[in-house]
Amino acid sequence: MTREEIVTKLGEILEDTLGEKAAGFSEDSGLMDGLGLTSVDMLYLIIATEESFGIRFRNIGIMDLRTVGEVADYIEEALR
Amino acid sequence: MKEKKDNRAPLFAFRYFVYDFIKIGVFLTSWLWFRPKYIYESKEAKLRLRGGALVLSNHTSFLDPLYLIYCLWYRRQRFVCMKEFYNSKLRGLFFRLVGCIPIDRENTSFDSLRDITDALKSGEVVSIFPEGHIGWTGDVAEFKAGAVLMSSLSGRPIVPIYIKKPARQFFSRLTFVIGEPIDITAVYGRRLNPQKMQEIAESLRENEIKLKKLSGEDK
Numbered sequence: 001m002t003r004e005e006i007v008t009k010l011g012e013i014l015e016d017t018l019g020e021k022a023a024g025f026s027e028d029s030g031l032m033d034g035l036g037l038t039s040v041d042m043l044y045l046i047i048a049t050e051e052s053f054g055i056r057f058r059n060i061g062i063m064d065l066r067t068v069g070e071v072a073d074y075i076e077e078a079l080r
Numbered sequence: 081m082k083e084k085k086d087n088r089a090p091l092f093a094f095r096y097f098v099y100d101f102i103k104i105g106v107f108l109t110s111w112l113w114f115r116p117k118y119i120y121e122s123k124e125a126k127l128r129l130r131g132g133a134l135v136l137s138n139h140t141s142f143l144d145p146l147y148l149i150y151c152l153w154y155r156r157q158r159f160v161c162m163k164e165f166y167n168s169k170l171r172g173l174f175f176r177l178v179g180c181i182p183i184d185r186e187n188t189s190f191d192s193l194r195d196i197t198d199a200l201k202s203g204e205v206v207s208i209f210p211e212g213h214i215g216w217t218g219d220v221a222e223f224k225a226g227a228v229l230m231s232s233l234s235g236r237p238i239v240p241i242y243i244k245k246p247a248r249q250f251f252s253r254l255t256f257v258i259g260e261p262i263d264i265t266a267v268y269g270r271r272l273n274p275q276k277m278q279e280i281a282e283s284l285r286e287n288e289i290k291l292k293k294l295s296g297e298d299k
Binding site: 016017019039041042044057058064 | 184186187188189190191193224225226229233273274275277278
């Protein structure tokens with residue numbers, strides 16, 4: 001899976017989580033600061049990500065993933 | 081995660097030794113002292129809990145976990161507690177031995193969430209204080225939606241309980257109001273988005289206030 005495909009899929013999950021607020025996001029968009037995700041939104045986002053990418057987020061907390069790009073990095077690493 | 085057929089934990093197991101020791105050692109004497117009174121919301125609430133369940137209670141004192149042990153005396157419970165409790169080695173060892181599940185409130189890890197849902201799926205009772213802190217005023221504060229997420233992911237019901245703080249600490253009777261179990265997945269469906277979870281958390285808080293009224297507490 002390419003980086004672009006990962007980000008596109010992440011965008012779909014973000015849209016599902018946030019609705020219209022997710023429009024116009026970029027890899028640099030902050031999850032909690034920029035897009036305004038709450039801690040429950042973050043947990044939901046990660047669970048949905050785990051399900052759709054078939055990966056597991058281990059030893060990582062919600063504050064460790066600050067931007068969309070960082071989530072994409074983690075997914076890329078986990079899929080390798 | 082496989083749930084035990086009859087949902088019964090063994091009467092004795094080494095991993096429950098410290099929990100059972102505290103329960104038996106402290107239970108009888110303090111139970112007689114507090115003479116707990118049980119109020120049930122309905123007939124369904126009176127049925128004994130079988131299988132995994134997420135117990136939600138108000139939090140007004142450090143003794144609340146002990147009170148919940150009185151309340152559901154027939155089941156072993158695993159309490160979700162702050163990670164900070166594990167900072168000291170001795171305290172950490174104690175909380176591990178009694179089967180608590182640590183959670184980092186600032187930087188919640190996905191492993192903690194999995195620990196909780198796995199415990200629920202395996203048929204254990206997990207108890208949590210959804211307000212996230214002790215409310216010294218006695219008011220029921222906002223409920224965190226995390227509890228809804230845990231119940232929805234595990235597919236296990238939520239059991240609301242209201243603990244009425246004794247009017248005179250250590251000298252008055254303790255009252256528990258036990259609510260009807262709420263099956264989140266049956267009522268709201270399996271796939272919940274965060275907005276919906278927040279709404280459910282708010283309705284659970286309203287339900288807790290209803291239980292508070294049943295306890296006879298006006299304020």
